[in-house]
Amino acid sequence: MGEASLVVVGGFTLALDRHYHPETHMWVLETGPARVRIGMDAVGIETSGTLAQLSFFAEGTELAAGRPFGQLEAAKFVGPLISPVSGTLMTMNEEVASDPGLAERDPYGAGWLIEASTSETAAAPPLLTEPAEITAWFTARIAHYRLNGLIAQ
Amino acid sequence: MVEPLRIIDFGCSSPLRSQTLWHAIAYGVSASEKATLSFTRPGAPYVCLGYHRGIDEVDGDYCLDNGLPLLRRMVGGGPVYLDADQLFFQICLPARAVPASSRQALRVLLEPAVTAFRAVGVPAVLDDDLEICAGDSKICGHGAARIEDAVVVCGNLIERFDHERAAGVLAFDDRFQRDQTLALMRRFVSPTAIEPAVFRAAIISAYASALGLDPQAGWLSGPERRALTGLDERFMSDAWLAGPTRPATSKAGKPTARQVKVRAGVWTLGASYDGAHVAAGVVRGTIDQVRLQDRGLNGATDRAERALTGIPLQSVARVLDGFGDPGRRLAAAFAMADPARL
Numbered sequence: 001m002g003e004a005s006l007v008v009v010g011g012f013t014l015a016l017d018r019h020y021h022p023e024t025h026m027w028v029l030e031t032g033p034a035r036v037r038i039g040m041d042a043v044g045i046e047t048s049g050t051l052a053q054l055s056f057f058a059e060g061t062e063l064a065a066g067r068p069f070g071q072l073e074a075a076k077f078v079g080p081l082i083s084p085v086s087g088t089l090m091t092m093n094e095e096v097a098s099d100p101g102l103a104e105r106d107p108y109g110a111g112w113l114i115e116a117s118t119s120e121t122a123a124a125p126p127l128l129t130e131p132a133e134i135t136a137w138f139t140a141r142i143a144h145y146r147l148n149g150l151i152a153q
Numbered sequence: 154m155v156e157p158l159r160i161i162d163f164g165c166s167s168p169l170r171s172q173t174l175w176h177a178i179a180y181g182v183s184a185s186e187k188a189t190l191s192f193t194r195p196g197a198p199y200v201c202l203g204y205h206r207g208i209d210e211v212d213g214d215y216c217l218d219n220g221l222p223l224l225r226r227m228v229g230g231g232p233v234y235l236d237a238d239q240l241f242f243q244i245c246l247p248a249r250a251v252p253a254s255s256r257q258a259l260r261v262l263l264e265p266a267v268t269a270f271r272a273v274g275v276p277a278v279l280d281d282d283l284e285i286c287a288g289d290s291k292i293c294g295h296g297a298a299r300i301e302d303a304v305v306v307c308g309n310l311i312e313r314f315d316h317e318r319a320a321g322v323l324a325f326d327d328r329f330q331r332d333q334t335l336a337l338m339r340r341f342v343s344p345t346a347i348e349p350a351v352f353r354a355a356i357i358s359a360y361a362s363a364l365g366l367d368p369q370a371g372w373l374s375g376p377e378r379r380a381l382t383g384l385d386e387r388f389m390s391d392a393w394l395a396g397p398t399r400p401a402t403s404k405a406g407k408p409t410a411r412q413v414k415v416r417a418g419v420w421t422l423g424a425s426y427d428g429a430h431v432a433a434g435v436v437r438g439t440i441d442q443v444r445l446q447d448r449g450l451n452g453a454t455d456r457a458e459r460a461l462t463g464i465p466l467q468s469v470a471r472v473l474d475g476f477g478d479p480g481r482r483l484a485a486a487f488a489m490a491d492p493a494r495l
Contacts (some may be wrong), residue, residue, distance in 0.1 A: 049256050052229070052494045053205035055397035071204065071397065075283055076229035077255040078204045078298040092398070100494065150254050 001148055006108065009135060010142035012042040015108040019127040021084035022137050026078060027108070028126035028127060029083050031115065036085060038069075039112040043141055047150050049074035056081070056092040063087050063116055070113070072100075084127060084144035158366035159189040160357055161373070165237070168199035168222050173384040174373075175243040175305065176227060180384075181377035183301035188246045189371070190360050192353060197222075199235035200322045200489035202297060203229050205397060212324045221322060225394050228296035228307055231495075234322045238313040241350045242266070244360055245305040259283050259297055262306040263460060265363040266293060269356035273274070273347050282417030290343035291416035304444075310352050314344045323413055329444040330411065330423040337415040337441070410489040424489045429482035438466050449479035457483070 005017035018029040025044025029037045039060035045051065056070035063069050069089055092114050096102045103111035128134045145151045162173050172192045199222040200211055207422035208223070211232050216223055221234075235241075244262055251258045254370050262277055270277035270285065270292070277287050285293035287310070297306040319342070320335035345352075361368045373381065387393050410424035418437045424430070428448055434441040443461045445454055453476060460472050469487045 047254050047256075050493045055205055058398050058411070071203050073203075073229040075256060075259060076203070076296045077259055078227060078296075079231045079255055080299055148254075148257075150257065 002019055007095055007135070009138050010137070010146075012046065012056055012142060013108065014041065014138050015134065016131040017086075018108075019129045020134055020137070021082075021127055022141075023126075024082040024084060025141075026082065026084040029112075032088075034117055034119070035090070035115065036087075036146060037112050037115050038084065038116050039107060040081075041138070042107045043138065043145065043151070045104055048072060048079075049077075049146055051103060053079075054097050054100045054103070054113070055126050056097065059091060063089055069088075069116075081106045081113065083116070085116060085118045087116040089114055091115040155367040156367065157371075158188050158357075158364060159187045159371035160368050161189060161191040161371055162353070163191060163193040164469070165196040165319050166193045166442040168195050168197055168224060168235070169385060169388060171195040171235070171241065172201065172226055173388055175241075175245070175307070175374060176300065176384050176388075177377045177381040178243070178245050178389050179227075179298075179303045179305045179381040181374055182245045182247055182305075183303035184376060184379065186374055187371075188199065188250065188281045188364065188366055189244075189247070190357060190368070191243045192240060194237055194240050194285070195235050196237060198234065198318070198375040199224060199450040199468055200232060200234055201226050202232050202394075202396070204298065205229065206231055206279045207396065208394065211322055212262040212326055215321050219318070219321070223386055225396060226296065227300055228298040228305065230294070230296040232323060233294060234315065236318075238311070238315070238317065238344075240310040240312065240352070241307060242309070242353075242356060243305055243307045245303055246364070247303050248299055250364075251304040255299075256283065258304055259295075259306065261302070261363075263295060263308070265359035266295075266308050266356060268363070269352060270345070272355040272359065273351055274344055275345055275347065280417070286416075287343065287345070290341055292324055292343055302478055310347070310349060311342075311344045312346065312349060314342060316342065324411075325413075325423060326431070327412065327423040327432045327444075329432040330421050332415070333432065334413050334415060334421045337419050337421065337434050337436070341416045341419045341436075357380040370402050410486070410491070412490060412492065412495055414492075414495040420488070420492050422490050426486035426489065427482050430477065431483055431486045433461075433487075435466060435490075440464055440466065440469070445483055447479040447482055449482075450476065453479075 020026045025041045053073035063083040065086045069083040070081040239297045267277045267279045293308045295308040316338045325331040414420045421434045423432045430446040431444040470484040473484040
């Protein structure tokens with residue numbers, strides 16, 4: 001990830017070198033042919049609360065877009081990590097599983113969650129792919145969350 | 154027309170069923186069943202692990218000696234001791250009816266429980282850490298999860314609380330940390346001596362009112378009964394008890410501290426670093442009691458412990474720096490604490 005691809009929007013960092021699933025705040029970064037890395041953006045992490053635990057399904061698990069690939073726990077609430085792509089879970093980030101704070105400190109770098117082989121292009125709908133639309137969406141979500149008290153003004 | 158709030162009172166259940174019954178409801182609500190408020194009371198004591206927590210956090214010998222089965226639930230939180238003196242309630246709604254933010258969902262689904270406590274004369278509040286408290290004491294445990302397309306929040310009315318057993322089931326390497334945990338449980342976890350039937354009526358009324366639903370007695374559907382059979386098998390399996398896939402090493406092989414949360418802001422620590430060992434109780438960011446061990450402290454142990462008692466956690470490193478290399482080793486052990494993730 002180049003420094004130039006990182007921007008700050010409304011006080012939150014945003015990487016513009018990847019694609020985003022707008023409902024789940026998951027990002028998708030192509031790392032090779034039919035291979036992607038998946039993580040959660042800074043606003044998704046902020047609105048989850050302090051991450052106490054992260055767990056992932058076993059490597060080799062078939063993934064379906066819109067279905068879980070693992071679980072997160074914050075404030076004693078266990079919720080699903082939703083896959084933005086269909087494919088196969090190839091690798092989990094063991095560092096982030098044992099230290100969930102890594103996802104908070106470096107959401108677009110060392111805090112990635114899993115890598116998957118994917119049977120569809122990472123740019124398939126409904127992922128946001130263009131930097132301008134990503135920035136507009138991110139800006140709107142921050143405003144929405146601030147209006148609803150989910151993140152500090 | 155007002156939608157129904159299904160009310161199911163399972164009465165007294167086996168330890169296994171006191172978990173699997175309401176998990177079956179979650180799958181039912183996820184499929185198509187109505188929002189449900191359920192109740193159950195375990196007929197025998199047992200220990201229950203939060204979804205992500207390790208079996209090694211539980212004292213297996215203590216559980217064996219006291220005949221306490223160990224189960225794992227799908228909701229969050231740490232290992233807890235449950236018995237017949239606790240009435241458990243579970244509110245379960247379709248996920249679409251609940252705020253997407255887990256913190257907001259918790260707040261919305263715990264507020265009616267606070268209303269119920271207040272309706273029966275208990276000055277309960279939902280604090281900033283989303284714990285139900287009266288004064289300094291936690292009076293209601295809770296955990297929550299999204300299970301498929303349903304959200305469930307569990308809580309309890311603690312009629313009597315066996316602090317000894319609640320601390321006894323937890324694994325500690327350090328006797329002082331165990332004693333501190335018990336002492337802090339006695340200070341910060343309190344039972345509520347009210348008639349359970351009165352509380353039950355109050356909480357039904359509170360949830361129905363808050364959610365705009367009409368309470369109606371009900372029972373498990375056919376699909377829920379079938380789900381229950383599967384859940385019974387799953388919850389008894391070694392694979393389920395082992396928990397979700399975890400990394401082979403913790404923090405990439407680095408040693409970790411043993412931390413136990415008593416309630417939000419109140420926790421104990423046991424940690425070792427390079428031959429130094431600390432055990433401490435922490436209350437709202439301040440060292441409550443502490444024991445230090447390091448080969449180099451010589452006769453300064455008592456003085457170092459006195460210097461730390463009552464000071465903010467963020468001052469620990471500065472104070473211990475005055476005790477030379479042993480102090481810095483002890484500070485490194487303290488620095489392994491990560492209470493934000495308890």
